[in-house]
Amino acid sequence: MPDKAIILSSGGIDSTTAMAIAKSEGKDIYSLSFRYGQRHSIELEAAVKIAKSLGAKAHKIIDIDLRQFGGSALTDDIPVPKHDILEDIKKDDIPITYVPARNTIFLSYAMAWAEILKASFIYIGVTAVDYSGYPDCRPKFIKAFEKMANLATKTGIKKETILKIETPLIHLSKAGIIKTGIQLGVDYSLTISCYDPDEKGSSCGFCDSCLHRKKGFAEAGVKDPTPYYTADSASA
Amino acid sequence: MPDKAIILSSGGIDSTTAMAIAKSEGKDIYSLSFRYGQRHSIELEAAVKIAKSLGAKAHKIIDIDLRQFGGSALTDDIPVPKHDILEDIKKDDIPITYVPARNTIFLSYAMAWAEILKASFIYIGVTAVDYSGYPDCRPKFIKAFEKMANLATKTGIKKETILKIETPLIHLSKAGIIKTGIQLGVDYSLTISCYDPDEKGSSCGFCDSCLHRKKGFAEAGVKDPTPYYTADSASA
Secondary structure, eight states: OOOEEEEEOOSSHHHHHHHHHHHHTTOEEEEEEEEOSOSOSHHHHHHHHHHHHTTOSEEEEEEOOGGGTOOOTTTSSSOOOOSOTHHHHHTTOOOTTOOTTHHHHHHHHHHHHHHHHTOOEEEOOOOTTTTTTOGGGSHHHHHHHHHHHHHHSHHHHHOSOOOEEEOTTTTOOHHHHHHHHHHTTOOGGGOOOOSSOOTTSOBOSOSHHHHHHHHHHHHHTOOOOOOBSSTTTTTO | OOOEEEEEOOSSHHHHHHHHHHHHTTOEEEEEEEEOSOSOSHHHHHHHHHHHHTTOSEEEEEEOOGGGTOOOTTTSSSOOOOSOTHHHHHTTOOOTTOOTTHHHHHHHHHHHHHHHHTOOEEEOOOOTTTTTTOGGGSHHHHHHHHHHHHHHSHHHHHOSOOOEEEOTTTTOOHHHHHHHHHHTTOOGGGOOOOSSOOTTSOBOSOSHHHHHHHHHHHHHTOOOOOOBSSTTTTTO
């Protein structure tokens, strides 16, 4: 019987590629997404289509309300910055789009599901290259989470299963991720990266996430399949 | 200015005592409870009253839906066992009332709130004595979580705050916890332990949690203020 793997899926390029890699490694796919006070549900619709396209055994969407605590552009009502947040990172700031404890909360839910499914793998599409400003994307965070997880569960006492957190993209650039996904047959037209899409699911082309996406396709030498709602964006 | 502390509050004896200890140590109290698919909300009503009685600055209730994953007596529709689950533990089983990843998920939300409040302390009323069958109550789990938390947050990069997970009850028996709380003026009539209370908030007297509660009061030499709905329970 194939190993089971939980994949944290946001509907974006990175988590979709991580899912395709898990599949290529022979795992049965259990896709997990979160509704966490985003302004739009377009990325969840994308996550559903992606899970289906990659043959997931199940897809669950968990509601979590981080807005109760406030504290980030993605969940509060402060405007999404229209510039490259890597500039913030160079100034030793944490990007304003950072959501407190987000990956920790996501991985905790994945842990719960993994224990029930007796799954030994959780895949998360973090990368320490393009987004090193996020503390919870660093390899040493992932290692510390994995250690904690194996102490937290029945696993840790009964040694039935050892839980592994897989980060297949950790040392890849956006272009490297896209090249890997293309080789695995990923349809990136299903994915969405924009922090500020319109109601049809088209992307702004100018938010931090769109800028990285466009740069990634350009550097990978792959045609960007993203619909942008800003006229001059495709050539930006 | 006093230090801020998040207290995980279930409305029971342990978390209430942990809250009283945090207060006695001069902390400003921020109480955090969870609605996680329990059969009853009586423990949440208790948590609200307790936070008020101990002068909490804020009290938040977070909805989390562990029922989506299934897997435990407290969230599924399997009957609550009416016997001492320490018997299960002696047989090297995990109690059926164990909820997968529960403390990990609770602490992850506490972490998010702590980061936003710039709080340096999270108090959790776990004890390694009476409930050692739960893997996520063990001191080495708590230490591993603390380490992970300090890598997960802005804290971990900017060193503005070091997050500490305080477990003041870790080496106390139920009787020791009750004696400590009584010294600090805790009103245990506000707390509830029962897994199976009636609609008025009275306790069954026979579930694992009631058995431990009664034993604790007896051993502490303190009158048990709990209303039981089973006639012979008070003398059990």
